Amino acid sequence: MCIPHRSLRHSFEKCRPLWDSAQDALSEHWSLFSGPGVDVRAIWFAMSHALACPSAAMPRVALEKKEAARVEERIYRQLAGQPIGQSFWRTGVEQHPLSSTMEDVQYARMVFISANISFLAKESDECVESWTNAVAKEISDQKPVFAAVHLQGLHRVENDSAFLDSLTRALYRHKDLTMFDAVREIYDLDSLGICSVYFVSSAAKPMLFDYKNRSYKPVDGNYTDSHLRSPNIDHERLGKVDDDPVGFMMTRWMLFDKPFDFVNLVLNGERSLLDSCTKWPSEGGEARQKFLNQILNKMETYIHEDAMIFAGYFNLSIDLSRLIKDQLFMHKAVIQENNRNNVINAFDLSNRKLFTINDNEFNFYENHNWLFGTCNGQLIRKYDTEMKHYVGDRLFEPNVFFPPTDFYVPNSSEVENNYALHFSTTNSPGWRSRIVMNDRLRDRIQHDSFSSSSLYYGLVGEFEYISQSKPVTLIATIWLK
Known part of the structure; x- marks a missing residue:
């Protein structure tokens, strides 16, 4: 089924009768599909394609994730002859509905999350709890067999060890994450300020690569280790730009007897907002490109x-x-001439200030939230070109149909629309937390309509304030054969 962006949930309501009619018709005429000589597999994939990629007569609709899962489960169960009352995604591992044995075709549900938590440490306890609940819910709602949570920004956190310990313990013990059999946490607080946390079910037959012994070792129970002691990481700091560490930490897993590699990385930010306003790529952007290419070259094999x-x-x-x-050009505005080189002020024909930019302010005034938040940030999405320019075809990123990950401020209680996004006016919004994959993983996700239509890429806690930087998540059903 199609699982697009959750903020378009209202579109589903308009087309709900159409979807319900399709399900009812399937249920009523199921006997027609099960007679001798009927190619049930062909019917299943035809229906799956029709629902995931409707024709002009059946316009594509956006489904709320949970509603999509409900529709998907009901149709699957009717096709497979299974009772609807059971939980289809109970273990996160399923054979295809038309498979006769578990060994025929298998799929696994996995969740990947990346989060900059440098701002979270400065928030209230209530905000930290909201962040933890949002991340835990994002994982538990999918009932995955494997979940990776990559954290960055700890180099900017005072008392980083205590804060990280408190945050990860809250995740381990969260009531929504009790379905996992093992947890692995590996952190680097000394050089990169990052931490990788992995939740895994025994159903995945998990094994973690030991770089000292050059072999995979079984994983069970909960274990925490630093990058200095852990034999399970490939870790390197590549440099430092204006107090921003640059580097990566990689773990290699064997899941369902298939190799999966997970890379947690952090790159440098901008040296100056004004510098990035005068040329592209900026000086900071050129440094990011250089370091990212170094990381990819090290990972080439x-x-x-x-x-x-x-x-x-x-x-x-x-x-x-x-x-x-x-x-x-759009507002017929001009930049005000002044003797200061550390600020840019623009005014329209009515002498209204359009924007102000300096190293401590990035403000489009009355248009600020509208410009960066309307249509999930798609008004400025065309300016987000660094990833494609730097990576090219070496890695793949799903379509970005969600608002920028950074930077937010709490919603005012006076605002009528509680779901309005409020962006900071001290720095430029942007999609800074990202998740990308190589072609091998993309092929496993896009293997067929069953796996490819369940891909989701979006924000965690989109409609609530959970710190200045929102985590990004990628949810995928992965073909394992």
Whole structure:
């Protein structure tokens, strides 16, 4: 089934009768599909394709994730002859509904999350709890067999060890995450300020690569270790740019006897907002490109052999120079001449201030939230070009139909629309937390309509304030054969 962005849930309500009619018709005429000589597999994939990619007569609709899962489960169960009352995604591992044995075709549900938590440490206990609940719910709702949570930004946290310990313990003990049999946490607080947490079910037959013994070792129970002691990581710090550490930490897993590699990385930010307004790529962008290419070159062998996920704080910036030019043209505005080189002020024909940009302010005034939040940020999405420019075809990123991951401020209680996104006016919004994959993993996700239609890429806690930086999540059903 199609699981697009959750904020378009209202579209489903308009087409609910159409979907319900399709399910009812399937239930009523199921006997017609089960007679001798009928190719049930062909019927199943035809229906799956029709529902996931409707024709013009049946316009594509956006489904709320939970509602989509309900529709998907009901149709699957009717096709497979299973009772609807049971939980279809109970273990996160399922054979295809038309498979006769578990060995025929298998799929696994996995969740990947990347989060910059440098701002979270400065928030209230209530906000930290909201963040924890949002992450736990994002995982538990999918009932996956494996979940990876990559954290960055700990180099900016005072008393980082105590904060990380408190946060990860809250996740381990969360009532929604009790379905997992083992947890692995590996952190680097000394050089990169990152932490990787992995939740795994025994159904995945998990094994973790030991770099000292050059072999995979079984995983069970909960275990926490630092990058200095852990034999299970490939770790390197590549440099430092204006107090921003740059590097990666990789773990190699064997899940269902298939190799999966997970890379937690962090790249440098902008040296100056003003610098990024005058040219693209900026000086900071050129440094990001250099370091990202170094990381990918080190991973070249793995990229071509294993299924890989890169989930980290890429720190990518939008093309501010082009954004400013377009805004000046659209509003017939001009930049005010002044003797100061550390600020940019623009005014329209009515002498209203259009925007102010300096190293401590990035403010489009009355248009600020509208510009960056309308249509899930798609008004400025065209300026988010660093990922494609730097990575090219080496890695794949699903379509970005969600608002920027950074930077947010709490909603005002005076605002009528509690779901309105409020962006900070001290820094440029952008899609800084990202999740990308190599072609091998993409092929496993896009193997057929069953797996490819269940891919979801979006924000965690989109409609609530859970810190200045929102985590990004990728949810996928992965073909294992």
